[in-house]
Amino acid sequence: MNASAASAWSDHVVVLPIVLPIAVAGVMFLLDERRRRLKEALGLATLLALLGIALVLVGRAGAAPEVYRVGNWAAPYGIVLVADRLSAMMLALAGLLGLCALVFSFARWGRAGPRFHGLFLLLVMGVNGAFLTGDLFNLFVFFEVMLAASYGLVLHGSGEVRIRAGLGYIAVNLIASLFFLIGVSLIYGTMGTLNMADLARRLAAPAASELALFEIGCAILGLAFLIKCSAWPLGFWLPTTYAAASAPAAAILAILSKVGVYVVVRLSLLLFGAGLSEGFGQACLLGIGLATIAYGTVGILASRDLARAAGYAVMISSGTVLAVLGSGSDAALAGALYYLVGSTLAAGALFLLAEVLQRGRDPVEQAQPVFADEYRDPFDDADATEIGRILPAGVALSGVGLLLCTLMLAGVPPLAGFVGKLAIFSGLTGGTITASSWWLIAILTLSSLGTLLPLVRLGILTLWVPHDDPPPALRASELAALAGLLAACFGLALWGGPALAYADATVQGLAQPQDYIRAVLGAPAGGAP
Amino acid sequence: MELVLSAGIGILSAAGVWLILRPRTFQVVLGLSLLSYAVNLFIFAMGRLTVGAPPVLGAGAGTAIGTDNVFVDDPVTQALVLTAVVISFALTALFLVVLLAARGVTGSDHVDGQEPHQGEPHPGEPHPGNPHPGKLHP
Numbered sequence: 304m305n306a307s308a309a310s311a312w313s314d315h316v317v318v319l320p321i322v323l324p325i326a327v328a329g330v331m332f333l334l335d336e337r338r339r340r341l342k343e344a345l346g347l348a349t350l351l352a353l354l355g356i357a358l359v360l361v362g363r364a365g366a367a368p369e370v371y372r373v374g375n376w377a378a379p380y381g382i383v384l385v386a387d388r389l390s391a392m393m394l395a396l397a398g399l400l401g402l403c404a405l406v407f408s409f410a411r412w413g414r415a416g417p418r419f420h421g422l423f424l425l426l427v428m429g430v431n432g433a434f435l436t437g438d439l440f441n442l443f444v445f446f447e448v449m450l451a452a453s454y455g456l457v458l459h460g461s462g463e464v465r466i467r468a469g470l471g472y473i474a475v476n477l478i479a480s481l482f483f484l485i486g487v488s489l490i491y492g493t494m495g496t497l498n499m500a501d502l503a504r505r506l507a508a509p510a511a512s513e514l515a516l517f518e519i520g521c522a523i524l525g526l527a528f529l530i531k532c533s534a535w536p537l538g539f540w541l542p543t544t545y546a547a548a549s550a551p552a553a554a555i556l557a558i559l560s561k562v563g564v565y566v567v568v569r570l571s572l573l574l575f576g577a578g579l580s581e582g583f584g585q586a587c588l589l590g591i592g593l594a595t596i597a598y599g600t601v602g603i604l605a606s607r608d609l610a611r612a613a614g615y616a617v618m619i620s621s622g623t624v625l626a627v628l629g630s631g632s633d634a635a636l637a638g639a640l641y642y643l644v645g646s647t648l649a650a651g652a653l654f655l656l657a658e659v660l661q662r663g664r665d666p667v668e669q670a671q672p673v674f675a676d677e678y679r680d681p682f683d684d685a686d687a688t689e690i691g692r693i694l695p696a697g698v699a700l701s702g703v704g705l706l707l708c709t710l711m712l713a714g715v716p717p718l719a720g721f722v723g724k725l726a727i728f729s730g731l732t733g734g735t736i737t738a739s740s741w742w743l744i745a746i747l748t749l750s751s752l753g754t755l756l757p758l759v760r761l762g763i764l765t766l767w768v769p770h771d772d773p774p775p776a777l778r779a780s781e782l783a784a785l786a787g788l789l790a791a792c793f794g795l796a797l798w799g800g801p802a803l804a805y806a807d808a809t810v811q812g813l814a815q816p817q818d819y820i821r822a823v824l825g826a827p828a829g830g831a832p
Numbered sequence: 833m834e835l836v837l838s839a840g841i842g843i844l845s846a847a848g849v850w851l852i853l854r855p856r857t858f859q860v861v862l863g864l865s866l867l868s869y870a871v872n873l874f875i876f877a878m879g880r881l882t883v884g885a886p887p888v889l890g891a892g893a894g895t896a897i898g899t900d901n902v903f904v905d906d907p908v909t910q911a912l913v914l915t916a917v918v919i920s921f922a923l924t925a926l927f928l929v930v931l932l933a934a935r936g937v938t939g940s941d942h943v944d945g946q947e948p949h950q951g952e953p954h955p956g957e958p959h960p961g962n963p964h965p966g967k968l969h970p
Contacts, residue, residue, distance in 0.1 A: 440912060447919045454926060463937045467945040470857065470934050473927050474943075477864050478852065480923075484871045484916055491909065492878030 317371040317386045319356050320394055320431035324349055328424035342420040343413065346405050349424060353431070354398035360391035361805075366812060368822045370437070378824045379501045383437035385823060388809040389640070393434045393565050396644050397558050399791055400651045401427045407655050407784035408551035415460035415549060422459070426452035426555060433562050437823055439487050439497040439524075442566065446483065446531075450476050453559060456552035457544060468547035475540045479530040486524025493517040499573055500823035503816050506578045518583055521574065525567065525584060532563030532621040535594040542602060542614030550658030553610065554651040557617050561647055564624050568636075571628060572813040585629050589739055592626025595619070596746050600753035609657030609705075609761050613650050616712045619750055620646035626743050627727055633814055634733050637806040638726025644802075645719035645795050649711035652788040656704050659697075659777055659785075660765045697777035698766065700785075705762050707789045713755035714747075719795035719802075724751065726803055833881055837873065844870035855948075857931045857941050861924065868920040872913050879909030 327349045331342055363369065368387035372378065386394075405423060413419050429449025436442050454476075457469045491497055493513040494505055506517075526537070533541035541560065545553045567588070575583040599618035606612040620643060627639035707718065714720040724747060731740040795802055812818060844866050851863025885905040931941070938945040 440915070444915060444919075447923075451923065451926070454923075454930075458930065458933075461933075463945070466930065466934045466937050470930055470943065470945070473923070473930060474852070474860055474864070477920075477923055477927065478867070480919075481864075481867050481871050484912075485874060488871075488875040488878040488909070488912065491912070492880075497908075 314371065316356055316359060317369055317384050317435065318373070320353055320398075320435065321384075321428055323352060323356075324424040324428035324431070328421045328428065331421035331424065332418065336417055339413065343405075343409055346420045346424060347402075350398060350402040350405055350427070353427065354395065354402055357391060357394035357398040360386050361388075361395050364388040364391045366808075366818060368812070368819055370822050378437075379496055379498050382441055383498070383500075383823055384435040385437040385500075385819070386435060387819065388805065388812055389565070389569065390434045392640070392644065392805070392809060393561070394431055396561070396647060397427065397430045397434065399787070400558050400648065401430075401555055403784040403787045404551040404554040404651065404655070406780050406787070407554065409780040410778040412460065412549045412551050416458075418455070419459055422452045422455040423551075423555065425449075426456060426559075430558055430562055434565060437499055439490065439499065439502075443480075443483055443487060446562075447480060449559065449562065450480070453552075453556060456556070457548045459552050460549040464547045465549075468544045471540055472544040475530065479527045482523055482530070483527035486520050486522075486527060489520025489523065490517060493520060498823070499570070500820045503573050503578070504820050504824060506574055506580060514579055518580055521570070521580075522584065524570075528563040528566045529591065529625075530563075532560045532567065532625070533595075533618050534591045534622065534625060535598040535618075538595065538598075538618055538621075541618060542606075542611050545614040545617065545654070546608070546610040550610075550655050553613070553654040557613075557647055557651045557654065560617055560621050561643060564621050564643065567625065568628055568640075568813070573816045573819060576814060576816055582631070585631055587629070588625050589629025589743075592622045592624070592629055593742060593746055595622025596626060596750050598622075600746075600750040604753050604757050606757055606761070608661060609758075609765065610654060610661070612757055612761060613653035613657060616646070616650045616653060616754065619712075619754065620650065623727070623747065623750075626746075627731075630731060630737075630739055630743055632730050632734065632740070633810050634807075635727045635730030637803065637810040638723055638728075638730050640809060641726055641795070641799075641803055641806045642714075642720065642723025645711055645723055645792055648788050648791050648795075649708050649720065652704065652785055652792075653708045653712065655781070655785055655788070656701055656708060659701050659781060660705070662776075700782060701777055702762070702766050704785050704789060705758075705766070707792065709755065709758040709762065711792050712758065714751045715755065717796060719792050719799065722796055722799045722803070726806075833883070837877055837881065841870045841873050841877070844873070855942055855944075857934065857943055860943060861927055861931060864927065865920075865924055868916070868924070872916055872920075875909050875913050875916065879906035 327345055331345060334342055360369075364387060368385050368390075370378070371384040371386070373382040373384065376382070401423070405420075408419065408423075426449055429445045429447075429452060432445030433442055433449060436445055454469065454473050457472055458465055487497065490502070493516045494502055496502055496505065530537040532538070545556055548556060571584065571588070575581060575585070596619050599615045599622055602618070603612050603615035606615060623646075624636075624639045624643050627635045709715075710718045711720040714724040727747065728744055731744060848863045848865075848867035848870060851859045851866060854860065854863070882905050888904075888907065934945060935941050940946055942948070
C-alpha cells in the first residue's frame with residue numbers, strides 16, 4: 304500500500320513544475336504589495352522546490368521519456384507532458400537561473416514596481432510548461448503565458464527607455480505568435496494532429512499526403528521560434544530590450560531565448576531526423592546560426608555597456624546551438640547543449656553584474672511614474688528593508704565575477720565555456736569533415752576572440768578607470784545570486800565528464816525518436832488519475 | 833464560400849501588414865488586430881469548411897451518416913480559435929496600455945518614441961501625436 308502510494312506520488316512530480324508556480328503566483332496576486340517579505344519567502348521556497356524537482360527529474364531521466372497524461376486521457380486525444388533528458392536539463396537550467404535572479408531582486412529590484420514576484424513565477428511556469436509539453440497547441444499556450452509575463456517584467460521598473468523597448472518587444476512577439484498560429488494550423492490541417500509524437504509517427508508512414516504544405520507549416524512555425532531565439536535576421540529586438548529591462552528580469556529573460564532553441568532542437572530531431580522530411584531545414588539552420596554568431600560578435604564588439612554586451616552574448620549562444628544543429632553532427636550537438644547551459648548561466652550572471660557595476664551611471668534608473676496610483680518610488684525608502692549590509696569588497700568581488708563571466712562567454716580555459724566549445728570542435732572533426740564544419744569552427748573561434756576583446760575592454764573601463772561615481776555597493780543577496788550562477792559554471796567544468804556524458808545521452812535519445820513515440824503513444828494505462 | 837473566406841483572409845492580412853508597417857503606434861495596434869482576425873479565420877479554414885454540421889457526434893451518428901465524417905465539423909480548430917481569440921484579445925489590451933504609457937512618457941505616438949528628424953513632415957501626414965507641433969517648425 305505504502306509502496307504503491309509512493310510510486311503514485313512520484314508520478315506526479317512531472318506536473319509539479321507547472322502546477323506549483325501557477326498556484327503560488329495566484330496566492331501572490333492576492334497578497335498586498337506591502338507584504339513583500341512574505342512574497343519573497345514564498346517565491347524563494349517555490350523556486351528552491353522547482354530546482355529540487357528539476358534535479359530529481361534529471362536524476363530519474365532514463366532512456367525512455369517519462370510521460371504524464373493529464374486526466375489520464377490516451378495520448379493523441381489527451382494532453383501529455385513528456386519529461387526526457389533534454390526537458391529535465393532545461394528545467395534545471397530554468398530553475399537555477401530563476402532562483403538566482405529572484406534572490407538578486409531581493410536587494411532592490413523587487414520593490415521597483417507592483418506584482419513583480421507573481422509575474423516572475425508565471426514566467427517560470429510558462430517556461431517550464433514549454434519544456435514539458437508534448438503537443439504543439441499547449442506549447443502555444445505556454446509560450447503565450449511566458450510572453451505575457453515577460454511583457455510585464457520588461458516594463459518592470461517603468462521609465463521611458465523600458466517603455467520604448469517594451470513597445471517594440473511586444474509588437475515583435477505578437478507578430479511571432481501569429482506566425483506560430485499559422486504554422487500550427489497548417490500542420491493540423493495537413494496532418495490532422497498536433498501531438499508531437501503522433502506527428503512524428505504519421506510522418507514516418509509513407510502515406511503522408513500534402514507533405515509540401517506540412518513543410519511550409521513547419522517553416523512558418525520555425526519562424527516564430529527563430530524570432531524567439533533572436534536568430535539573424537529576426538533578432539534585432541533582443542539586445543535593446545534586454546539591456547533596457549531591469550537586471551533580474553533580463554537574467555530570467557535569458558532563458559526565454561533558450562526556449563526557442565529548445566523547441567527548434569526538439570522538433571528538428573523528432574520530425575526531421577528520419578522519415579519523409581529527413582533533414583528538412585538543416586541547411587537553413589546552419590546558415591542562420593552562422594549569421595547569428597557573426598552578427599552577435601560584431602554587435603558585442605560595438606557594445607558600449609555591459610548589459611548590451613550580455614544581450615549579444617545571448618544571441619551568440621543561441622546561434623551556436625542552431626548552427627551545430629544544422630551541421631547534423633550528433634557528437635557536436637551534445638557539446639552544444641553543454642555549452643548552452645554554461646553560456647546561459649554566464650549571460651544571466653553578466654546581466655546581473657552589469658547592473659551592479661553600472662548602477663550609478665544608469666540612465667534607465669531615473670524611473671518616471673506612469674500610473675501614480677500603482678507607483679511607489681522604489682529606492683527612497685531606505686529603512687530596514689535592505690537584506691544584509693553593504694559589502695566593502697564589492698568592487699573586488701564584482702571584478703572577479705566579471706572575469707569569470709568573460710572566461711565563460713569567450714570560451715577560455717579553465718571554465719565550462721571552453722569545455723563546451725572543445726566538445727563542439729571535437730564532435731565536428733570526429734567523422735568526415737565537411738566544408739561547413741570548417742566554417743563553423745572558424746566562426747566560433749573568431750567569436751571567442753570577438754567576445755573576449757569587448758568584455759575585457761568594458762571591464763577595464765568600469766573597474767580600473769578612475770571615476771567620480773561611488774564604488775558599487777554589492778549587497779549580500781546580490782552576491783549570493785552571482786555566486787550561485789558562477790558556482791554553477793564552476794561545477795559544470797569540475798564535473799564536466801558526467802555533464803558531457805549526460806548531454807551525449809540526451810542527444811542519443813533525441814536521435815532515436817522511436818523511443819519518444821513509443822513512450823507517448825504506447826504508454827501503459829494507469830500513470831495518472 | 834471558399835472564395836469569400838479566402839478573399840476575406842487575404843484582405844484582412846493585407847490591410848494588417850500595411851498597418852503594422854505604419855509609423856504610428858495606434859495603426860500598429862489596429863494592424864495587429866486585423867492580422868489576428870485573419871489568422872483566426874485561417875485556423876477555421878484549416879478545419880475544412882462545412883455548413884450546418886454539428887461539432888460533436890450525436891447518439892445516432894453512426895447509423896445516420898455512416899463512417900463518413902464529412903458531416904461533422906472539426907471541434908479541435910474551434911477550440912484552437914477560442915484560445916487564440918482570448919489570448920490575442922488580452923495581449924491587444926496590454927499593448928494598448930503600453931501604447932498609452934509610451935504616448936504619455938515620450939509625448940509622441942511614433943513607434944520610435946520620437947518624431948523623425950527631417951525638417952519637413954511627410955506630406956499628408958499631420959503628426960497627430962505630436963503635442964507641440966509648432967516646435968518642429970520654429
